[in-house]
Amino acid sequence: MHFERLSRALRSTAFRLSAIFTAIFILSYVVVFSVTYWETTHALISQRRGAIEQEFAAMKNRFLRGGMEAVRRAISEESTPRSGFPVFALVKTTDGASFGSVSLERAEIGWHDYPEANIPSIKGEDRDEHVLSAYAGKLADGSLLLLGFDRYNIVETQEAIAWAFTWSALIMLFVAASGGIFVGRRALYRIDLFNEKLREFEGGKLDTRLPVRGSADELDELSVSVNATLERVEGLMASLRQVSSDIAHDLRTPLTRLRQRLEAASANARTTEDHADAIRDALDQTDAILATFSALLRIAQIESGARRAGFAAFDLSGTCNSVLEAYRASLEDDGREVTARIEPGLTVRGDRELISQALSNLIENVLRHTPSGTPVGIGLHEAGGRVTMSVSDEGPGIPEAERNKVFQRFYRLEGSRTTPGNGLGLSLVLAVADLHAAETEAKGGERGLTISISFLAGMPPTGGEP
Template identity: 35%
Template sequence: MRLPSILRTGVFQLTMVYMALFGASVAALFIFTYWSTIGSIERQSDSVIEAEIRGLAEQYERRGLPGLVEIIRERVRRDTQGRSVYLFVDSSLRPIAGNMAYWPQELNRSSGLVSFFKINADGVQIPARARVLTVGQGYRLMVGREINELALINQDFRRALVWGIGLTMGLALAGGILMSLQAQRRIARLNRTTRQIIAGDLSRRVPTTGGRDEFEELTQNVNAMLDQIENLMAGLRHVGDSIAHDLRGPLTRLGNQLELLAAEAEPSREGLTMCAEQAEGLLATFNALLRISRVESGAYRSAFAELDLSGIVSDICELYHAAAEDERITFSSEIEPSIAVFGDRELLAQALTNLLDNAIKYTPQGGSIVVRLIQEADSACLEVADNGPGVPAKDRERVFERFARLDQSRSLPGNGLGLALVKAVAEQHGGTLEVADNSPGLIVSLKLPSKQP
């Protein structure tokens, strides 16, 4: 059952509509041609009859009945081809003159032009058109013309019309079937690939034909989308892997310690406290992960409002000032007043907190940290600069990844999630996060659009 499935395709249905439209326009074209050719000839022939009637009526006025009879006879004699039809009858329809043997009944119906079939002596029917002129008391004169050639052309024309429309429809149908078969084949290819992808094979791609039509465009878009999805999936898997990897270590340690404690007759309070602290650290890591994915999910965006970023930055600087000084780090801030952004107060505060946590962690005693908030053309720029060890150029992209910990920082406490959260916060606010060299040290700049995104 091939045909029914074709009939169901959208392309074929479209073809059917086109076919109907095409048929209608061909018919309209024929009708117009008919009107302007055969119709015109008919009208011409009719006007000849009218003119003849007028002429004969005039002759009757001038020369009376005998004159009219004579003229009719003269006309019949001169019409060697026999195309003109004349018949002059008295009130009882008896022929007086003319080249027709009987008075056709059709003529009694109308006083205008009438079409009828003239039956010859040999019984052949010839189509004719005629008009009647009444003269004197009950005398009637019929003037007409045979239109058998016109009728033949007419017949041919109609046949051509039927064939023409039939052929057009046939071609449209065949073309439609061909087109929909081809479209169906290409869509089937697309469907086959998507089904394979649904089945789990993300590496599949829809074969391209190299053309430039919309199907090819769709194919390329689908493939590009699949690339994107595959990348995201890979990223996700990477995150999942690193979460598993980075949490396995501490969990194993915790498990081992608890096992040892369980084996002791009287578990030491110190050991238990240590275990509790480790569990708390793990919990904090999970919370940080959850918070990052929550920020990335855009859940906070609905609560975004216009904020005084200068105020938030001042608050957090004030909060961290003492902590930095305790580490013998010079802490200074340059904050332009009343810089407004559109966002979430807690998230932005948390982001700056993470940046300052990092700065304090990596800046050696005697070092300095500078926080700067300046208004740029169309964004607010928040910078945290330190003169710690900085980040080698090759690692600058990697520092934003979850659990990205550079070799030099492995020994320091931390879960490697701080900058990942800042990055997520920056992105949710339509901003950017970059790290640069402070030679020596690191500059992290967070740029947030000034206006509502």
């Protein structure tokens, strides 16, 4: 089990990201090491060479003032191997004689390395790392003077730098790998918890939600998004159960009445006219049932969000005026005074047909459920970055406790059950508003009712939620 969890941690995205960033850091580390190694070596060699060149100039001055004997004394005094900064010297005179603190078979003018030089070393040191780096030139009498230094200290510094960077890299790799495994296992713990919660949701526990720790990390953001989806699914399932119950309740009555009428007609109809009346009544009942199913299908289509793909910016002011003109004759024939307060040039993004249908349903709601002669108001205005479309009347209104219920499918007030309709008109209005991320509100006093839909003003970006 432990090996399996470790294997999952090593395959996790968190560990892979840690490995990628570690590799990038190691590459940067190698570049830093190379630059540090080269710059340090170059600085040490330049420092030693500068000192040797200064010493060479001093030796030439000694030769000019005191001859070869002065050079010999200087070499004897300053060539102290293994203390401070030793200078190794060799003089080859014009007559073939040589003296100094180091012996060489050959010596060339300028800077050269002489690995064959026998340089004194401390016991235990690697003699291969003792290399003479020397500068040779001519004295005034033509004799060859060679001054040099042992590169051993520089090699030691180079090795120290290399070991320091190597151990640092190894420690860093260990810490990075351990951190990657730790982070990966923590992430897997939360993923396992997410999977457990989702399995509970799949098993029918629809109120299950993913835990949110409040750390505002990417997993918290994922939890919030998934929880919103789960809440939406729970709401749709609850709506589906409610719709199923409502269909069973509200359609059972007309279907039962239809069957009873047909049975009565079959038993009692004696003339052709009786049969024709029974058929006409059955057709009316069937049309009402089909209208209910059509309304339910339209609401389901709207709630699916498929119509969002066709969203476009349009002139809502013009649309409201067009719908009002289509109903003006019916409203005036019913003795209703119509008041229109529609601000011109207001634009929203959405489905023009659906918003027109929602406004039509609000107007028809007034026509069906308020007495003839009741004044009607159509409004459209912009305020606070939102465009609000409203339909108001001065009818009997709706009790405050039932105002939000009128948007439920098949819900009808007690006084409206004898009027034509199926209780789906305002449900469609709510579905259209939700599709457009609009806010729907029903408000009023002792008398009268105003139902409003508030859209975001202007033209929001296309794609996703409007």
